Amino acid sequence: MEGFYVVMKQRKVRNAQKFTIGMKKKLVVLFVLVLLAFVGLGVRLILITKNNGEEYQKQVLSQQQYDSTTLPFRRGEILDANNTVLAYSEKVYNVILDAKLLLRSDKYVEPTIKALVKCFDLDAGEIRSYLQDHPGSQYYILAKKLTYDQISEFQGLITIGSDTYDENIQGVWFEAGYIRKYPNNTLACDIIGFTSSDNNGMYGLEEYYNSVLSGTPGREYGYLDDDSNLERTTIPATDGDSIVTTIDGNLQNIVERHLQEFNDTYANNARQGNGANNVGCIMMDVNTGEILAMASYPFFDLNNPRDTSALIGMPVVDEKGNKVKGESVFDSGVYITQEMIDGFSDEVLYQNYNALWKNYCISDTYEPGSVAKPFTVATALESGSITGDEVYNCKGFLEVGGWEIKCHNTYGDGAVSVERGIEISCNVAMMYVAQATGVNTFTKFQKDFGFGLKTNIDLAGEARTEGLTYSAANMTPTDLATNSFGQGFNVDMIEMITGFCSLINGGYYYEPHIVKKIVSSSGATIKNIEPRILRQTISQSTSDKIVQYCNKVVAGEEGTGKTARPAGYMIGGKTGTAQTLPRGNHQYVVSFMGYAPADDPQIAIYVVVDRPNVTYQADAKYATRIVRAILTEALPYLNFPMTEELSEKEQAELAELREQLVTTYVSENVEEETAENTEEETEAATESSSEEVEEKDRSSIWESFSKDPSTGYLVDPNSGNMVDPDSGAVLGGDDLPDFNEAPNAASSASSN
Known part of the structure; x- marks a missing residue:
């Protein structure tokens, strides 16, 4: 082994x-x-x-990569008709940290951090933590949107050749950009709109003219030449063009101030919330279609459009943008409180912002009420259906299609001529006029006046009213009757005032516009936007009669619009009061459409108050008083001479108002010259209030009624209805029980 x-x-x-x-x-x-x-x-x-x-x-x-950088463009300016800047772009800078470059040597770190803390008040600990956690980062924003003055000190530290240059400060550079600025904050907010974070326009002119105001970005490239040396080439940015508007900033300020005063007066009055669901005003040049001023309340700050405080008091809308209904039909909505805002989801909050940002003057539709009556008469006159000499008998109602459609004066107006039908706003007279005209002619002229059509005003957000008016094929006799006094069809404000201008300027329908010139960044005019006549709606003779009739609304003894007259001037126009749906809910849209001067219309004004915050809403004086206050200042500013003599009381009232306005302007550090001009512009501010207390000479049944001291209205002892002491109009709609049941029918009480 x-x-x-x-x-x-x-x-x-x-x-x-x-x-x-x-x-x-x-x-x-x-x-x-x-x-x-x-x-x-x-x-x-x-x-x-x-x-x-x-x-x-x-x-x-x-x-x-060799510093290939996008160069931002400057967005064009928005200017008013006097070349006052309404919107501009300011260059700003982001402070960028290149950690990889800074950490090339320890000797750079502390000097750079020390300089950043000193110049920009940054946290040194946070900078060190970022460098430790992201040593390979080449782009980190330390501070955003600083002005040149804010970066100039640090700029000197990193600029070779500067007296303060420090070679040990490394890894920091500035990224240029622009932010949109609105020097007047809320002024013309509905007209101007604003820009998003990516410099795109939202709402108003900013959106409609976005492609004009926007420029083209530039670019800076780094490349190697034939000798392998790094070279740079720059393609400069092309700045956007500027737009010059038809808006007069002074008129715009007057309008907005009086809309604010209305809200201050009636907010939280009959209910919690703003002075009305909406209040809008448009001023327009009768003979060009140029918009001189346009505003709707509530306003918002263009520099901070997402300020939630502007939402408080508005009607609430849901996540789909639909207005939230009140507990009963008699409630005009549910109104936003701070507690509601705190509980809003992001979607609901955004929808309510949209409601705030929309321009009521072009985006919301409503039944116009009696401001449509001049259109009814003009249609009949132009078509030859009436001569203007007719006289009708008003018994307080007219039976049409099996329905008793009542006049706003349920006691009856007796014998009513065509002219007096406009003056006292008689529904029955208008129904007779419409019957003489016929369905085919009536509906044709409605389209000629622009009802149911977009005006194509150069603003984003104009409503489509197609389908909100009747065609000849689907209009019944009842529809014709209610349409004759402005109910049963919907319009928006810009439609109404544009059509109305054609009634009083000889029949010329101008396309409304708000920009009159486009200029390049160098100041060269690129395009002039001239007035554009689209069609002729009526003849000069018919127009002259309409002016005559509408003058009586303000100047006539029985005129429903007497409280719209500014002291020292005579104007013409038409009042309107329209029920909202559902009928009988005591919710109204009141308005006044007017012009000045009375004998030669040059400017038109339209004020709409949507569901005023009062107990009895069916009173056009909530609109006429705004018109009076605006024109009291606007007409002197526009250099229209006074035509009416001032009473001692009116002079005293004007002096008091003048003193108040001058004091206000001085307290706001307005230049002395501006204050002096304002004295002239406001010389007639309050005396037209005397119109409300003038004694009535005419004999009417309601003059014997007793007055309710809490409201100032008269009380019918038989029905208990509230009655307007000036016109005899019954307020509240309680006199319409029969007609309110009619299918697809409009209200029969378009009073005033």
């Missing part, structure tokens, strides 16, 4: 010796081959470097 182990051991030794010798030979051969390969590669690299090294160097270097 021992011999066996010896033999095996000797065999292993021989095998190990054979393996070692064989491997050595193979390793030698392998080493030689590897050595030859390296020698070959070395020779090849030498040849490449000698013959093609420059070419390959450029190819590698060209794949690196």
Whole structure:
């Protein structure tokens, strides 16, 4: 057994010796081959470097990024008709940290951090933490949207050749951009709109003229020349064009101030919430279609459009943008409180912002009420359906299609001529006029006046009213009757005032516009936007009669619009009061459409108050008083001479108002010259209030009614209805039980 182990051991030794010798030979051969390969590669690299090294160097270097930077454009300005800036873009800078560049050497870190803390009040600890956690980062924003004055000190530290240059401050640079600024904050917010974070326009002119106001970004490139040197080339940005509007900033300010005063007076009055669901005003040049002023309340700050405080008091809308209904039909909505805002989801909050940002003057539709009556009469006159000499008998109602459609004066107006029908706003007279006109002619002229059509005003968000008016095929006698006094069809404010201007300017329908000129960033005029006549709606003779009739609304003894007359001036126009749906809910839209001067209309004004925050809403005086206040200041500013003599009381009232306005302007640091001009512009502010207390000479049944001391209205002892002491209009709609049940029928009580 021992011999066996010896033999095996000797065999292993021989095998190990054979393996070692064989491997050595193979390793030698392998080493030689590897050595030859390296020698070959070395020779090849030498040849490449000698013959093609420059070419390959450029190819590698060209794949690196050399400061290819987008250069922002400056968005064009928005100016008013007097070249006052309403919107502009200010250059700002973001402070950018390049951690990788800064950390190239420890000697750069502390001087750079110290300078950042000193110049920008940054937290040194946060900067150090970021450098430690992101040593390879090359883009981190330390501060945003700083002005040049805010970065100038640090700019000197990193600018070679500057007196304060410090070579140890590294890894920080400035990224330029622009932010939109609105120097007047809320002024003309509905007209202007605003921009999003990516510099695109939202709402108003900013959206409609976005492509005009936007420029083209530039770019700075880094590249290698033939000698492998880094070169730069810059394609400069092209700034956007500016737009000059037809808006007069002074008129706009007057309008907005009086809309604010209305809200201050009636907010939280009969209910919690704003002074009305909406209040809108448009001023327009009768003979050009230019918009001189346009505003709707509530306003919002263009520099901070997402300020939730502007929402408080507005009607709530749901996540689909629909207005939330109140607990009963007599509620005009549910109104936003801070507690509601705190509980809004993001979607509901955004929908309520949209409701705030919309321009009521162009985006919301409603039944116009009696401001449509001049259109009814103009249609009949122009078509030859009436001559204007007709006299109708108003018994307080007219039976049409089996329904008793009542006049706003349910006691009856007696014998009513066409002219008096406009003056006292008699529904029955208008129904007779419409019957004489007929369905086909009536609906044709409605389209001629623009009802149911977009005006194509150059603002984003105009409502489509197609389908909200009747065609001849689907209009019944009842529909014709209610349409005659402005109910049963829907319009928006810009439709109404544009059509109305054609009634009083000789029949010329101008396309409304709000921009009159486009200019380049260098100031060169690119385009003039001239007045554009689209069609002629009526003849000059018909227009003259409509002016005559509407003048009586303000100047006539029985005129429903006497409280719209500013002291020292005579104007014309038409009042309107329309029920909202559902009928009988005591919710009204009241309005006044007017013009000045009365003998030669030059400007038109339209004020709509949507569900005023009062107990009895059916009173057009909530609109006429706003018109009076606005025109009291606007007409002197526009250099229209006074035509009416001022009473001593009116002069005293004007002096008091003038003093109040001057005091307000001085307290707001307005220049003395502006204050002096304002004195002239406001010389007639309050005396027209005397219109409300003038004694009435005419004999009417309601004059014997007793007055409710809490409201100032008269009370019918038989029905308990509230009655307007000036016109005899019954307020609240309680006198319409029969007609309210009519299917698809409009209200029969379009009073005033």
